[in-house]
Amino acid sequence: MTDVIIRPEDGAMYFTIGGRRVQSGVYRVTYTGKESTAPAAKRTSSKDRDLRHKLESFHGAQHKNAVSQSWPHLAADDRFISWAAMTAVMHQPVKQWQQRALTEKDPNKRVVALLALCKVVGSDPKNATADNTASKVDAKLRASIFKSLGQVDWAKLTHTSKLTLVRAYQIALIRLGEANAGVKGRIVKHLDPHFPAPNFEQNWLLCETLAYLQAPNTAAKGIKLLQEAATQEEQIEYARSLRMLKAGWTLELRTAYFEWFLKAANYRGGASFSKFIEFIRRDAEASLDAMSRGQLKELLAKKPVQKSPFEVMAQAMIGRNFVKEWKLEELSAASKTKLKNRDFERGRKMFAAGGCFACHRFANEGGMTGPDLTGSGGRYSAHDLLDQIINPSREINEQFVPVIVKMKNGETLTGVVVNMNGDRVTVNTDMFDPNQRVNVQRPQVASIEPSKVSPMPPGMLNLMREDEVMDLLAYLISGGDRNHKVFNK
Template sequence: MIQALKTLCIATSVLLVSQAMLAAKDSSAPDSTQVWTFKQKEHGWTPYRDCTLDVKDNLLQVNSTGKDPHFGRELKSPAGWKKVKVRLRAPNRLRGELYWKTEQKNGYADERSEKFDTRGNNKDWQDLTFVFYADSPLTGLRFDPSSRKGLVEIESISLEDSEPPRSATATPVDQIKLLEGYKVELLYSVPTDVEGSWVSMTIDPKGRLIASDQYGALYRITPAKIGAKTNDTQVEKLNVDMGMAHGLLYAFDSLYAVVNGGDTRPSGLYRLKDTNGDDQFDDVQFLREIKGAGEHGPHAIILSPDKKSLYIAAGNHTDLPNPEKSLVPRNWDEDLLLPRLWDARGHAAGKLAPGGWICRTDPEGKEFELVSSGFRNEYDIAFNPEGELFTYDADMEWDVGSPWYRPTRVNHVTSGSEFGWRSGTGKWPAYYPDSLPAVVNIGQGSPTGIVFGTGTKFPAKYQQSLFISDWSYGIIYAVHMKPEGASYVATYEKFASATPLPVTDLVVNPVDGALYFTIGGRRTQSGLYRITYTGKESTAPVSATPAELAGYRALRRDLEKYHEQQNEEVVYKVWPYLGHADRHIRYAARIALEHQPVEQWQNCVLIEQDPATLINAGIALARNGKPAVKHALLEKLNGLDWAALSQTEKMDLLRLYQLVFIRLGEPTERERIDVLAQIDKSYPASDVFMNRELSRLLVYLNAPKVIERTLALQDKALTQEEQIHYAKVLSSLASGWNNDLRKRYFEWYLKSTAHKGGRSFDKFLVNIRAEAIKTLTDAEEKALKPVLEINLEKAEPVPQGPPRPVVKKWTVDELLHAANNDDGQRNFERGREMFAVAACFKCHRFAGEGGTIGPDLTGVGGRFNAQNLLESIIEPSKVISDQYASTMFILDDGRVVNGRVINLSGKNLMVLTDMTNPSDLASINRDSVEEMMPSKSSMMPTGLVDTLTKEEALDLLAYLRSGGNSKHELFKKKD
């Protein structure tokens, strides 16, 4: 009995001591949970500033007395995810903040806080919940109730361990769509508040991954073995003062880091070594400064195929690092015939050629050599097994809807190549012969990491694929290359995708043959994933065969060897290839020629008889010659038989005339008349893009009646891009107008209010009109005042013509029956016109024209039959392409948003809800999303062909099936 009483007394004492230590902590709660219910005055919370605390009726009375009231308490809680709940009421709306501090960061700061807004003006109880991550044991909480005087009553405050919030967990694998036969694992969800957002990776010799936070440190990851539990993945922060790297590479027994915009160290190339064998990098060498920062700064670094040098890529906000050598002739310039307008929102204003670049250097970074230029913002580069270099270059999404917009594209990076990025309206069309075209256009997106499938344990097709990442849309594409001539053509398919899945980098791990990728960037939630093949196809390694290196690609490489030589013999060796049928051969030969002193070969140009050779050699002479050669070169070009030239030769000649006037000087009056005699009669042409170049050149030369002809083309133009082009070229022309032409020109701007585009689109139209207004006389400006005073950005859209009446609600069966029994000759021009009438050009690119919000339809005729095409047009929701499927977001406030995520920032998803208006985006906070699911409705509207007659609909179908080829058999006269 006595012993039992002793035991009871001891237990009671322990309980009382525990209660005293915890103050008002709920004794029934586990150690990781603390609850304060304020049933007594000893609650442990302390007024810090501008407030008093009291307890009344089991409530904590917080009386704010000044402008910055806050109170808090010291405490102890293990590191990890935490949840704080506060139940309070106040007579007024509260806009406050909860702060926390930890052992590692023992102070209150904005980066360790969560804001709240009670919204309302009543005395009802409100429950606030805060979820955050403590990087080390939690040591204190601070509550800032409001920035106004008054009383706040708090019933309870609780602290407990928590699961990460939805926005703090990497996208679950069950939301990721993969090709059949593949498996994806989430190896690690990166705690954003502690380890940042990972944007680059490399593999060390032990098969471990090294990753860099965009704004922080380096981390080394030992991935769980394939088949093991993913939580066996080990992550450690490297004990070295290095990070903020957009490019990482382990080579030459070193870790190379391309630092981007560091506050504590300059951007550039660094080399890290482990000199004492402790598996940590203790030696950091700064090899080369690369001036540039931010998302268009210095990026990836990779090893050359011969494993003797390094290749580095940088975006268009990055200065060239004074390369000691250059495969690109050092005569780059803007090369714009007519005045350029900078981006209407100021992006990249003042940035000039050469734009984004790729350089090669030695392991010590002592000698840099420029390999290629003219990119917008290529983030990563990769070699295929044959040693050919590729990149995935960015678009300028704010330019969507304009004639100077260029989609994201995969480029074959050959020696001395130029890809024509110029800021604002100055971007070169892909057909300019002084640049090179894309291997394949992808469309809108945000290119990040790329890698070839070499070394993966994948089927042969995917070992040979180039995997490219689209950060904005959350897609990994597999690009399938096929050699064609001296370069490649390609198709692509969606390999992996999810919403959101902001992929930042890709690597192949040679240890396990898996494809690893990270998501993150812009402080979005980061994660590490692994993709393996689980299907039944053979995964035996595939290697390049000698036959694949033969033909035109071998010839191109032989010509490229002369890019590093300066020898009179080079001129005679490359001259026969200047007029070659293959564009890449012509280009390689011209670059070799431009590396030779112009005095050695300029006379060869002036005596050349072959038109193709003369034109390409003439481009080299215009870019390198002195003004004194201008007249002789123009005389030579004017002697060509325009009618006998091929379409390509005509387009190249028009560009050459531009380069002559840009580089060698304005024409004399005699030269102007002679050039007009050569080209003026061809305007307008039957080809849209030839009309673009003719209008550019003829406006510059002030050709007779060029205004009337150009306005006539604008009136009948089927795409907004074509209309805007003509408005832009005429905006700089001051003479040749009359009152009627002026009125007609400026009234077009009122019609342009119906056009839609990217974020800069509307302002670009305003700025183009402003340039045109500068050419007006005072009298003209006064006469046009009513039209000129209209605010284009606020004006109601003006219809371009009366609406077409509905003919009937067509069904697939009706039009399919008509198509199957059609023996007539289809009309190409009317088919193209119906493509515009049905608003297809608004969203889709076809034969180089139109928008890019939807898929490029140029090749659909080769992939789908008439029934498939009609189903896509008439019943767009029947089969929705994964690549362009939208997502349904169900939000916690009851709203439902349908659209495609096209951008991210932190927790915010930017969602495109209307394909016809790409600048109108909805912002969704990930924490407000209750559920996401694939939308069952296509973003493509229905009823687009209901205003078409049967004959018009059949012409549209024929146009789609033709791929834009006016000579297709569908348009030939039937026997």
């Protein structure tokens, strides 16, 4: 499905289907029954929505009360309100709020205000004009911004504000002109003690910022994170961040880095995915000095061994031992009392250790050959989720159920029907390669029957302890939200 709307004029639902190389179409769905089809009453006013709309009224215009009314909301828990407040401030004369941003006592507000200041007074060098360049930023103001950022106590920041602090440093480094060695050294001293951080979001920004600054500890820390990362998305971000780093490398670290590229050749993504990996590697090789290039000559010339996602999934389980053959009844019973105070990070690691990311999309990470599981916790109970993991062939998602096509000449095809057009049936015979398709003519087909065996293997939980299974289950239920109630301590 590519789009869906509810048309107010007739109350019908319209949706379209189609895509690359498949039949397109538009469908109209109407309701027949006794329930009322009268338009739903308009929603009552929302305090947060009204506040956001008020802040947005200051966007694009100068108003005498904009700064005073927006400033209290710079560090709002709702990121949309915080962003609306910051944007409102940015549209006011900078002289009205510049000094307030530099001296704001609340560290969570300060980092947002300084990010706004960097955006307003600085200039993106890629889009600079002769009259608007980073080199024209007042040197005293530039020094004041870096000094104010350096005074922020990391420990007093929320998770979101920590991201904002690092992002403010990034914007300042790019838009305020080249920082001298002393400034760069002080930024490294400020950020390096907090890298690695407890979560990927912070590590992502810290790694790329410290690599940009050529911090000497970044290579060792970054490679360790790369090797321990649960998903291909995380690994790619670390690999990308490290590609321009020239300081702090050893032969062992360089070897681990370029061995990762051989492994990444088996990761899956869109049509240009392999090209992005290639670009990262090209930049990484360009950062090598002559000695390192000579030491790594054989490794750089080595070609990757192609593996299927099933082999990649099996590789993820290496090192884990058989615990027991779990029964649905015992895990379902445990879930009734033990789905609280769970560990988000361990649940995510179990999702990776079980090989789930190889086929399933979850919170914008993972493969796409199986159903997206991000919303599964809102559709299924804990019991039903466990049932589908333990008994994958009991009920197979109709979008991913393989079919067995028996031809009259005795040939058999197994795959997924992706298109039917006239007498032609198109079957995708390799679930891991969307372009691997075979066209057959209906008159030549003896039968088409759904397979009773799921592509997902059983026994995925048998290598996990009960507490690990509960963390995995909590992770699924949360939809990837680390603030979900199942993780509350």
